[in-house]
Amino acid sequence: xxxxGRRTVLAGLLAAPALRRASAQANxxxxxxxxxxxxxFQDNYTRTVVEPFKRRFPGVQVNYVPGGTSAQxxxxxxxxxxxxxxxxxxxxxxxxxIANLEGLFDEITPAEAPSLAELDPAARAxxxxxxxxxxxxxxxxxxxxxRDLRPPLATLADLWxxxxxxxxxISAPPxxxxxxxxxxxxxxxxxxxxxxVDKAIAKLxxxxxxxxxxxxxxxxxxxxxxxxxxxxxxxxxxxxxxxxETNGRLGxxxxxxxxxxxxxxxxxxxxxxxxxxxxxxxxxxxxxEAQKAFTERMFYAxxxxxxxxxxxALARTAATPANRxxxxxxxxxxxxxxxxxxxxxxxxxxxxxxxx
Amino acid sequence: xKAPARIAWLALPAGAVLAFVYVYPMLDLGRMxxxxxxxxxxxxxxxxxxxxxxxxxxxxxxxxTWNSIVLSAVATTGALLLAxxxxxxxxRTDSRWRGLIAAIAITPMLVNGVARVFGWLAILGDRGxxxxxxxxxxxxxxxxxxxxxxxxxxxxxxxSLMPYMILALMAGFGRLDRTLEEAAASLxxxxxxxxxxxxxxxxLPAIVLGWLLCFVLAMSAYITPKLxxxxxxxxxxTEIFELAVTNVNWPMAAALALYTLILLLLFLxxxxxxxxxxx
Numbered sequence: 361x362x363x364x365g366r367r368t369v370l371a372g373l374l375a376a377p378a379l380r381r382a383s384a385q386a387n388x389x390x391x392x393x394x395x396x397x398x399x400x401f402q403d404n405y406t407r408t409v410v411e412p413f414k415r416r417f418p419g420v421q422v423n424y425v426p427g428g429t430s431a432q433x434x435x436x437x438x439x440x441x442x443x444x445x446x447x448x449x450x451x452x453x454x455x456x457x458i459a460n461l462e463g464l465f466d467e468i469t470p471a472e473a474p475s476l477a478e479l480d481p482a483a484r485a486x487x488x489x490x491x492x493x494x495x496x497x498x499x500x501x502x503x504x505x506x507r508d509l510r511p512p513l514a515t516l517a518d519l520w521x522x523x524x525x526x527x528x529x530i531s532a533p534p535x536x537x538x539x540x541x542x543x544x545x546x547x548x549x550x551x552x553x554x555x556x557v558d559k560a561i562a563k564l565x566x567x568x569x570x571x572x573x574x575x576x577x578x579x580x581x582x583x584x585x586x587x588x589x590x591x592x593x594x595x596x597x598x599x600x601x602x603x604x605e606t607n608g609r610l611g612x613x614x615x616x617x618x619x620x621x622x623x624x625x626x627x628x629x630x631x632x633x634x635x636x637x638x639x640x641x642x643x644x645x646x647x648x649e650a651q652k653a654f655t656e657r658m659f660y661a662x663x664x665x666x667x668x669x670x671x672x673a674l675a676r677t678a679a680t681p682a683n684r685x686x687x688x689x690x691x692x693x694x695x696x697x698x699x700x701x702x703x704x705x706x707x708x709x710x711x712x713x714x715x716x
Numbered sequence: 717x718k719a720p721a722r723i724a725w726l727a728l729p730a731g732a733v734l735a736f737v738y739v740y741p742m743l744d745l746g747r748m749x750x751x752x753x754x755x756x757x758x759x760x761x762x763x764x765x766x767x768x769x770x771x772x773x774x775x776x777x778x779x780x781t782w783n784s785i786v787l788s789a790v791a792t793t794g795a796l797l798l799a800x801x802x803x804x805x806x807x808r809t810d811s812r813w814r815g816l817i818a819a820i821a822i823t824p825m826l827v828n829g830v831a832r833v834f835g836w837l838a839i840l841g842d843r844g845x846x847x848x849x850x851x852x853x854x855x856x857x858x859x860x861x862x863x864x865x866x867x868x869x870x871x872x873x874x875x876s877l878m879p880y881m882i883l884a885l886m887a888g889f890g891r892l893d894r895t896l897e898e899a900a901a902s903l904x905x906x907x908x909x910x911x912x913x914x915x916x917x918x919x920l921p922a923i924v925l926g927w928l929l930c931f932v933l934a935m936s937a938y939i940t941p942k943l944x945x946x947x948x949x950x951x952x953x954t955e956i957f958e959l960a961v962t963n964v965n966w967p968m969a970a971a972l973a974l975y976t977l978i979l980l981l982l983f984l985x986x987x988x989x990x991x992x993x994x995x
Contacts, residue, residue, distance in 0.1 A: 431964045438759075438966075454757070458964060461758035526842065526861075532947050534962045572842070573864040574947025587843060696756040699963070704776070711948055715865070 389419035390634045392641060395433050396450035398426030400601060401658070405450075408653035413644045420637045430455035437464045437629060444631045447638035450495060450645075452536065453486050453623040454696040460491045466630040467491060472639050475646035475664065483663035486692075492627030495645055496597075496660035499619045499678045499687065500540040503594040503602075505584050506611030513591060516548055516615035519567060528567070529576040529583050529592035532711060533703040537593045538574075539695055540620045542702055547688050548617040554694075561705050568714035581610060595622060600659040600676050614683060620690040621678065624660075655679075742977075748970035757964050767967045771975060776950075781979065784952045787866070787941075788934035791873035795881045795930055796923065798874070803885035804919070807892065818886075822879040829876065829939040836872045836944060837863055864946025872940040877930040884929050888922025924991050928984070935980060952976045 396405060402424060410422050427433035430452035437449060437459060449456075449465075459465050467490040470476040476484060476493060483494035504513040513519075519528060531537035543553040546560035553560070576583050580592025581602045599612040626645050632638045644650055651662040655669050661679035662669060674680055678687055695702075749767055752760040771777055806818050824832060839845045842859035850856045862868055892915065900910045938953045945954070952972065959969035 429961060431961050434964055435960075435966075455964060457756060458758045461754065461756070526859075534958060572861075572946065575942070575945070577943050588837075588841060693756055699757075703963075707776075707950065714948065 388417055388636050388640050390637050391421040391423060392447040392632075392634050392637045393423045393425055393445060394448045394450070394641065395425045395427040395436060395446050398428065400598065402426055404601075404658045405654065408657045409645055409650045412650065412653065413641055416644065417637070417640055420640065422641060427451075434459055434464075438462070444629045444633065446629050447632040447634055448641055449492075449627045449629060450624055451627070452692075453494065453625050454536070454692045456487070456492060456625040456627050457693045457696065459627065460488065464630060465491050465627040466632070466635075468493075468628055468639070468642065473643035473646065475643045475648075478648065478664050478666040479646060480663050480665045486623055487625060487627075492625045492642070493646065494623045494663045495626035496624045496654070497663060497678065498595045498597050498622045498624070498660055499614065500537060500544065500622065501594055501596045501599050501619065502591060502613045502615060503581055503584060503599045504591045504611045504613065505587075505609070506603075507609050508587075509590050509611070512611055513613050514616075516544060516617040519591065520570070524591055525570040526572055527590040528571045529573050529580045529589040530567070530571050531576060531580065531593050532574040532706050534699060535575075536622065536692075537595075538706060539699060539702060540622065540690070541593055542706075543620055543688055543690055543695075544615065544618055553688075553690075557702060557705070561709050564706075564710045565713045568710050571714055574711055574714070584610060596676075596678065597658050597660045614678065614686065616686065618686045618688045619678065620688050621661075623692065742974075745970045745973060749967055749974055751967040753965050753967055759966055767971045771968065771971045777972075777975070780950055780952050780955055783950055784935055784976075787870065787873065787949070787951065788931050788937075790870055791877055791934050792881075792927055792930040794870065794874035795877035796927055799878050799881035799885060799926070800919075800923070803882045803889070803922075804915075806882070807886055807889045808894070818882075821882050824876065825879040830943070832876065833872055833940055833943040836868070836875070840868060840871065863944055865948055866945075868944040868946070869941045869949050872944045873934055873937055876937070876940055877934060880933060881926045881930050884926035885919070885922045888925045889919055891921065892918050928987055928991075932980060932984075935976070952979075 394410070396402065406424055410424055414420065414422060425446070427436060427449070433449055433451045434455050437444070437446060440446060441464060449459075451459075456465065468476065468487075469490075479493055487493045502513055502516065502519070506512060518524075530541065533539050533542070542557050542560045542564070545563050546553040546557050549559035549563050551557070551559040572589050573583075576589075576592055580589070580594050581599060583589045584592055585602075585606060594612075596612065596614070599610060603610045603612050626642055628635070628638055628642055646664060648664050648667040651664040651667045652669055654660060655662045655667075655677060656673040659673065659676045661677040669677075669679070675683075678684060750763050750765070752762045752764050752766050754760050802821060806814060806821070809817075811817075837844070840862035841847070842861070844862075846862060847856075847859040850860060862871070896918070897910050897914050900914050905913065936953055938957060941949050941951050941954050942957070945951075953976070956969050956972050956976070959965045959972060963969075
């Protein structure tokens, strides 16, 4: 074989996987409907994940359908169980667990979605190692008015500061921020939420008179920026983005006492009308490329263990070793089973103590 | 075919639409309430009374019922007291501005409910108009909490009911005859007695109609308690939403929705009987 011939064969061998991949991508066509959160999540997910996917798979059209809350998304999938119009759903883990149990979502294997093999084991465990895995990690933070609050908020215990009386917006259960806060306060008080939340309830009861609203509308971030309250509970990713958009007016605190992860999963709807395209999207959403882009844009911690995130962005997530060490392990599926008990205790022992 | 039978056919289109958009969903809701909910929230298809038993045995259901009835009665009565003089004026006046004033009175109906509630937040909030006036006048040291509690919900609900009350009162003032009041005046009755003995009794049908309509609207109100209640005001309507949309407990949400419907039907029946007796 001539030198030219050998080079041609070698180039051909090297290019074969890429060609096969390109061929496979060209074979995947059609439209998929993705249901996920609205607002800034939609804007940024479209920019960093959906649009690059469409460039990678030009034959696939992705319709991003804003789905409201996870429970509303579950309602959509339940209503369409006999004739699904949705292909991929991104929702909270407690809700996706319900959908898994009800047989609304399909199982996925690493052979179908190779990115699964790169995930943090915990990410696959939330989908029982066969259903949709975790796609983003977020965590509860305290957000505060960084311009007017002196001294700035430094700990979870600062919520009980006398100068914050009447200036707190705390999302109570059944909102999962309230559930997360319960677990955090229990730990702050030296307890363990898996055994009892008595200490947390007693402590939060003393906080109740300082709370202006237990149901911030439209959300705690807006109430702070409008000067209605000084401190609120919130989610890290959105808080970081709002902080940037307001030039730091919104302060974001991961309490040194600890926080808990909130997990979003990505799920394949059983009976999807375009399973190959849905799987391709799901695989891409879990890939290093998509996870890196979304984390660096919106500060959700990635679930792909192989991804390398820019250090500045990583430091604003809970994925750094220091931040991860502060996380309280929470079994959201287990909490779903006792949510009603916590909810009732908040109503009767905490909210009732705040007056009518 | 007799005339009444022929006329009955005219009700067929509306009946069909009602059956499709109301009766069928209600039956579906009834079916849903007999399902069960698993330990982590998954819905289990079944024919079980477990959800109904749980609902009726929970003291919180009674609390929700009481809260809803009291709040609705307070807001409706407040709306009646505020709307009655205005409605009477609009019914009586010959002013050329009558149309304009009536339009202004019912303008809140044309404004989106959410926008209206956020307007109240701006007025009644800690840094709102009312508290600014109270603080600057030195009448209070700290802002008075007027929102995110029962007070805020009662104020917001009263205001939202007023246009409906005004319309219902004006529609029901048909029996109000000015000559009867003139007769009472000519016999020496002072204005207050004329009102108590002639005007008020004659406007009772309008009051009954307006109160009933607004009470039912208040019982099903969701936006105002949700946004002005600050998570402290627990009502049937807000709880149904929480169960369905946050807790994903559809069977319980369905059972509570039917419970509320049955409660309102019983109330309407009792109210109708009382109104007939009074008439």
